[in-house]
Amino acid sequence: MTDDRGGRGRPLAASSVAGPAGPAGPAKPAGPGQPARVTLSRDQIVDTAIRILDEDGLEALSMRRLAAQLDAGAMSLYWHIRNKDELLDLVVDRVIGEVFGDLGEPQGWRAWMEAFSRSLRRVLLRHRAVAPVVGSRPTFGPNAVHALEDLLGALVADGFDTPSAVLASTTLVNWASAFAVFEVRDPLGPGTSGEARRDHAAELHTFMAGRSPERFPLTIEAAAMGATITPDRQFDYGLDVLLDGIEAQERRRRSG
Numbered sequence: 580m581t582d583d584r585g586g587r588g589r590p591l592a593a594s595s596v597a598g599p600a601g602p603a604g605p606a607k608p609a610g611p612g613q614p615a616r617v618t619l620s621r622d623q624i625v626d627t628a629i630r631i632l633d634e635d636g637l638e639a640l641s642m643r644r645l646a647a648q649l650d651a652g653a654m655s656l657y658w659h660i661r662n663k664d665e666l667l668d669l670v671v672d673r674v675i676g677e678v679f680g681d682l683g684e685p686q687g688w689r690a691w692m693e694a695f696s697r698s699l700r701r702v703l704l705r706h707r708a709v710a711p712v713v714g715s716r717p718t719f720g721p722n723a724v725h726a727l728e729d730l731l732g733a734l735v736a737d738g739f740d741t742p743s744a745v746l747a748s749t750t751l752v753n754w755a756s757a758f759a760v761f762e763v764r765d766p767l768g769p770g771t772s773g774e775a776r777r778d779h780a781a782e783l784h785t786f787m788a789g790r791s792p793e794r795f796p797l798t799i800e801a802a803a804m805g806a807t808i809t810p811d812r813q814f815d816y817g818l819d820v821l822l823d824g825i826e827a828q829e830r831r832r833r834s835g
Contacts, residue, residue: 619649619651619655619656619658619659620659621659621660621669623649624645624649624656624659624660624666624669625666625669625670625673627645627648627649628640628645628666628669628670629670629673629674629706629709630648631644631645631648632670632706632708632709633705633706633707633708636707636708637708637709637711637712640663640666640708641663642656642657642662642663642666645666664716667712667716668716668718668719668720669720670709670712671709671712671713671716671718671720671723672718672720672721672722672723673722674702674703674706674709674713675713675718675720675722675723675726676722677702677705677706678695678698678699678702678726679695679698679722679725679726679729681698682694682695682698687737688733688734688736688737688739689822689826691733692730692733692734692747692748692751692822692825693818693822695730695751695755696751696754696755696818697755697818699752699755699756699759700755700756700758700759700762700814703755703756703759703760703763704759704762704763707763708763710756710759710760710762710763711760711763711764713756713760714753714756714757714760727748730744730748730752731744731745731748734747734748738829738833739829740832743828743829743832747825747829750821750825751818751821751822751825754817754818754821755814755818758813758814758817762810783802784802787799787802787803
């Protein structure tokens with residue numbers, strides 16, 4: 580199934596996500612002795628907002644900071660974006676486009692949904708400040724709409740009916756995105772240094788040494804396994820369980 584992007588899995592161009600304000604225009608002439616001013620576009624604004632988020636986090640993003648990074652007046656941003664809420668909507672939609680950037684045509688629903696889930700987690704970990712924003716607000720941007728159509732289409736093309744496709748796709752979206760949110764909020768997330776992990780392990784060992792092995796035998800055993808159960812291993816396990824469950828549920832639906 581293809582769409583106006585030229586094929587499933589390919590993100591919209593940035594200017595399509597941005598809306599009516601297109602790419603940056605030519606420099607506007609200025610008065611004598613003044614440098615020419617480059618016309619802003621939504622694409623430039625969203626690109627810069629994502630860079631601020633990636634480098635300094637969500638709290639660092641403000642219209643004033645954004646204007647300073649763009650060497651523009653804060654009021655000039657409002658010609659393109661109404662407020663910070665709309666800016667975050669555009670950022671989320673751009674990030675959703677990235678999720679589909681590396682996905683090709685489906686080769687069976689399971690393989691494609693697995694690739695999608697891994698891509699979603701990977702992109703949200705790349706944009707750690709954006710991850711908690713995803714799901715905290717309605718997302719109706721062009722990339723989000725195309726993403727939903729592609730997810731449902733990959734399942735329906737393999738025999739799912741629409742209700743089953745909706746349930747399966749939203750289950751995987753919720754799992755992968757929530758897992759990423761927990762990772763970026765976890766002090767032992769992917770950006771944690773080796774020293775910090777060792778310190779945490781030592782603290783946990785000290786704490787568990789004071790627990791009663793008769794009362795907490797399983798907890799003590801589980802704590803000792805902490806170093807071997809990595810986020811990647813947890814994600815792989817959960818994803819396999821979900822895909823197995825969806826496959827079994829779909830088998831029952833078709834045989835019933």
